[in-house]
Amino acid sequence: MSHTPHAPQLNSTAVDPVTLAVLKGRLEQIADEMDATLYRSAFNPIIAEAHDACHGLYDAQTGDTLVQGKSGLPIFVGVMAFAVKAARQVADTRGGMKPGDTWLFNDPYEGGTHANDFKLVRPYFRDGKLYCYLASAAHWHDVGGAVPGNYNPSATECWQEAVQIPPVRIICSSELQEDVLAILRANTRLPDSLWGDLNAQLAALDLGVKRLDGLLQEYDAQLILRVMSELRRRALKLMQAHIKSLPDGRYTFEDWLDNDGVVDKALGIHLTMGIEGERMCLDFSASSKQCAGPVNISKATAVAACYVALKHLFPDVPANAGVLDAVDFVIPDGLVISAQRPRPVGGYTETILRMIDVIFSAAALADKQLALAHAYGTINALSLSGYRSEGARQGERWVMFSFFGGGHGGHSQGDGLSHGNAPISTATIPPLEILEAAYPVRFTQWALREDSAGMGQYRGGLGAVYEIELLEEQAQAFLFGERARFGPKGIAGGQEGAKNLFEYENDHQWHTPPMGSKMLGIELKRGERLRLQTPGGGGFGEIKERDPDLIKADEAGGYVHPLIKGAQA
Numbered sequence: 001m002s003h004t005p006h007a008p009q010l011n012s013t014a015v016d017p018v019t020l021a022v023l024k025g026r027l028e029q030i031a032d033e034m035d036a037t038l039y040r041s042a043f044n045p046i047i048a049e050a051h052d053a054c055h056g057l058y059d060a061q062t063g064d065t066l067v068q069g070k071s072g073l074p075i076f077v078g079v080m081a082f083a084v085k086a087a088r089q090v091a092d093t094r095g096g097m098k099p100g101d102t103w104l105f106n107d108p109y110e111g112g113t114h115a116n117d118f119k120l121v122r123p124y125f126r127d128g129k130l131y132c133y134l135a136s137a138a139h140w141h142d143v144g145g146a147v148p149g150n151y152n153p154s155a156t157e158c159w160q161e162a163v164q165i166p167p168v169r170i171i172c173s174s175e176l177q178e179d180v181l182a183i184l185r186a187n188t189r190l191p192d193s194l195w196g197d198l199n200a201q202l203a204a205l206d207l208g209v210k211r212l213d214g215l216l217q218e219y220d221a222q223l224i225l226r227v228m229s230e231l232r233r234r235a236l237k238l239m240q241a242h243i244k245s246l247p248d249g250r251y252t253f254e255d256w257l258d259n260d261g262v263v264d265k266a267l268g269i270h271l272t273m274g275i276e277g278e279r280m281c282l283d284f285s286a287s288s289k290q291c292a293g294p295v296n297i298s299k300a301t302a303v304a305a306c307y308v309a310l311k312h313l314f315p316d317v318p319a320n321a322g323v324l325d326a327v328d329f330v331i332p333d334g335l336v337i338s339a340q341r342p343r344p345v346g347g348y349t350e351t352i353l354r355m356i357d358v359i360f361s362a363a364a365l366a367d368k369q370l371a372l373a374h375a376y377g378t379i380n381a382l383s384l385s386g387y388r389s390e391g392a393r394q395g396e397r398w399v400m401f402s403f404f405g406g407g408h409g410g411h412s413q414g415d416g417l418s419h420g421n422a423p424i425s426t427a428t429i430p431p432l433e434i435l436e437a438a439y440p441v442r443f444t445q446w447a448l449r450e451d452s453a454g455m456g457q458y459r460g461g462l463g464a465v466y467e468i469e470l471l472e473e474q475a476q477a478f479l480f481g482e483r484a485r486f487g488p489k490g491i492a493g494g495q496e497g498a499k500n501l502f503e504y505e506n507d508h509q510w511h512t513p514p515m516g517s518k519m520l521g522i523e524l525k526r527g528e529r530l531r532l533q534t535p536g537g538g539g540f541g542e543i544k545e546r547d548p549d550l551i552k553a554d555e556a557g558g559y560v561h562p563l564i565k566g567a568q569a
């Protein structure tokens with residue numbers, strides 16, 4: 001069982017509102033500039049185009065999140081606090097954090113998420129004392145394992161997913177550790193991409209140090225600490241006010257994952273949300289046990305997913321550790337959301353999306369105004385890889401890894417977003433022009449998926465259709481997705497969104513994966529295609545309450561076929 005302790009005693013020395021607003025903006029700008037530096041410098045499209053990364057400032061004593069940039073992934077806000085603590089604990093056994101050091105690791109059990117996400121932690125010293133930490137997290141393209149891109153749907157242990165790097169110094173006394181770099185480069189199919197992404201993260205941290213130096217030359221260092229403390233206190237107070245506005249009680253909701261990619265059996269994510277005064281309890285103890293396949297997540301990742309869901313529900317709360325100071329967690333060890341090494345965790349994105357869904361739905365039981373139907377609920381991690389067979393680059397290895405969009409849920413204020421990205425992040429779907437330029441593929445379809453939205457007073461957003469043709473002699477593909485068996489749920493009488501559908505072409509015949517949403521080892525020849533039809537969002541409210549003019553607009557736009565609409569009505 002895991003409970004969040006009550007909020008720590010925060011420095012309550014008053015900071016005048018104008019100074020607080022100015023310095024809040026200055027601190028966020030530091031993290032924003034770090035984000036932008038990484039995006040402009042990274043070699044990997046998942047960072048450079050999709051922005052699967054984040055930066056922030058973290059507390060010197062606890063490692064808790066103080067400030068995060070506005071363009072970084074929200075899921076990293078929670079997990080990076082765990083990552084900083086993990087690096088600090090290892091450093092304490094090796095002489096402690098020292099000026100000029102930067103620690104690197106990808107351990108998903110201590111630092112959260114999965115092994116593609118490399119965390120860099122740099123201590124920042126002021127007048128010889130540890131003042132705070134700067135940290136960077138980013139999704140590296142390939143880090144070994146059995147499958148290019150590392151989303152291995154058949155993994156049964158972490159070593160089959162990616163190389164495992166514990167906290168180590170990548171920079172020691174301001175010197176790059178070439179032996180550590182050699183190990184990293186030897187454990188990737190794309191060493192140039194890895195080297196470029198690592199350099200980009202280091203450059204982002206360098207800029208963060210420079211900007212923080214400049215800020216502390218203008219303002220008193222203790223004032224900055226009081227500002228960060230005050231921002232956390234305000235986040236706590238706002239969360240307490242939001243929680244207090246909900247009726248006391250216990251609100252229960254459950255949803256399901258298709259399977260774990262190894263055993264074709266559904267896995268439940270079960271939540272009981274307790275509201276009592278100004279405190280919230282999120283009890284996941286009735287969820288399924290940890291499983292054989294890679295939809296497990298660590299407890300650190302589970303807590304971070306809760307953070308993201310609460311920030312969606314209460315967007316005015318500042319993005320720092322104060323969001324969780326009013327929340328208790330009940331997450332016993334050994335669940336699919338609290339798995340322990342060496343259970344595989346590579347597909348963490350699918351499980352945290354289901355956690356976010358059940359938090360949205362439980363909150364809606366407490367207050368209909370918070371009602372938000374389920375989004376499409378899968379990133380559909382798809383990889384194609386092979387060797388170039390002609391031209392100046394003949395024999396060169398290529399790995400295309402990408403994720404894809406779908407429909408968001410309808411809500412009390414209107415229809416859901418069509419072809420949006422997953423609500424775990426502020427990342428963007430990589431543009432097809434970038435993917436076609438970088439890899440030997442052609443997109444023969446990139447379109448909205450007709451009739452995919454869950455209907456209701458406010459319909460869900462539409463999913464998408466992606467069809468990809470191979471332009472090389474041959475390649476292998478794999479898919480790691482969800483929502484092929486359980487569509488995105490509607491709410492308040494709204495209907496379910498369309499389920500996920502993946503197909504691949506062999507010898508002019510189309511096939512679907514036996515497990516619906518996950519498959520490894522798909523062999524493709526030149527001209528053969530993959531087709532991915534992603535889920536739409538669930539609907540909100542009864543369809544009989546939908547404005548007739550909106551129905552006509554949906555039909556005119558080709559979003560809803562009249563016969564389908566009539567049958568649903």
